[in-house]
Amino acid sequence: TGKCFYTFRGHSAEIVCLSFNPQSTLLATGSMDTTAKLWDLEKGEEVATLNGHSAEIIALSFNTAGDRIITGSFDHTVAVWDVGTGREQNLLIKMPTNNNATGKYELRSDQCPCLCVQLWDAGTGTPIATLAAHSREVLDVCFDYAGQRIATASADGSARVYNAGTKQCIAKLEGHEDEISKVS
Secondary structure, X not given: OOOOOOOOOOOOOOEEEXXXXXXXXXXXXXXXXXXXXXXXXXXXXXXXXXXXXXXXEEEEEEOOOXXXXXXXXXXXXXXXXXXXXXXXXXXXXXXXXXXXXXXXXEEEOOOOOOOEEEEEEOOOOOEEEEEEOOOOOEEEEEEOOOOOEEEEEEOOOEEEEEEOOOOOEEEEEEOOOOOOOOOO
């Protein structure tokens, strides 16, 4: 029908990222105001405000169970939050530059410099692997919903798909004439 059910208001600056929980009952938004918010999609209400970052939240994602959310910020940290309480559970990694956090693992592209992705265990903060294949900067990274594959998007006009278990590139997607800025 194209009908708008709810308009969520509450951030004091631009919203730069969002994610639905796996059950599609909650929406998380990350903002330039340094907070993330959880919104109830059935009631149209704010459920929680996640406070703790000192800079913009640029990436967020629910885990596959939907009971945790991970946020990445320009303050060079990655945090894990309890969805039920809205409290920070763990500050995972103090990072030197940009990050992109999601799911069981945390992804970042600062170690190689921006031409590859570092894969980290989100529970321990231990580096697991480096995914390298692009000739220019990696602009976005995401896991599939099952956590089986990792996709990267690059300024070189290509995307790559990796097997999350083996860390091997299983597909090279080429054909764009310019950068690919987002992948999902």
